[in-house]
Amino acid sequence: AQSVTQLGSHVSVSEGALVLLRCNYSSSVPPYLFWYVQYPNQGLQLLLKYTSAATLVKGINGFEAEFKKSETSFHLTKPSAHMSDAAEYFCAVGYSGGGADGLTFGKGTHLIIQP
């Protein structure tokens, strides 16, 4: 069985500050990990994915995430927050088939950007 825990249902940062959204997973097989972003009343957009290649993954909009097996973590970061980053962020895990199976999602973190 696999699960995803996102620490902090709401995270507030100032514009220009570092963004850190936490994700921890549990998986009985090597995980495939994803971060998605959801803007209000829209679908999910893929930010980045880890599929057992490089442990530091770069995504769109300046986001990146580092896979740490020893900590079972896949935290999302961005050096400098922008107002347009305000959205809901979801971490998800898949089986070794990558996205071939249904993904297991965390409950999401709502990112608030303070001007």
Place this chain on the structure above:
Amino acid sequence: NAGVMQNPRHLVRRRGQEARLRCSPMKGHSHVYWYRQLPEEGLKFMVYLQKENIIDESGMPKERFSAEFPKEGPSILRIQQVVRGDSAAYFCASRGPTDTQYFGPGTRLTVL
């Protein structure tokens, strides 16, 4: 290349009615997934289909819910005799030969 399309975007039903949600995958994608998002919750996997086949329905409620992905046309998620607890956003995702699922904009179902 058009993305994943879902319709309707909003659907209102009274208790006991049927709801039909449609999903057209991206061009060239033969894998479709349905997820449900309840308020303040993440997405929950429901079912995974390929053309004319259900691959994994482990997340589907045992009663009233069914899904299909025919050889021609969109994938359909059908909910019979809806109840208030079915009110949620239903998202469809499609996948081609890679490992990435691409999500549609969702259908927001409200049961009165």
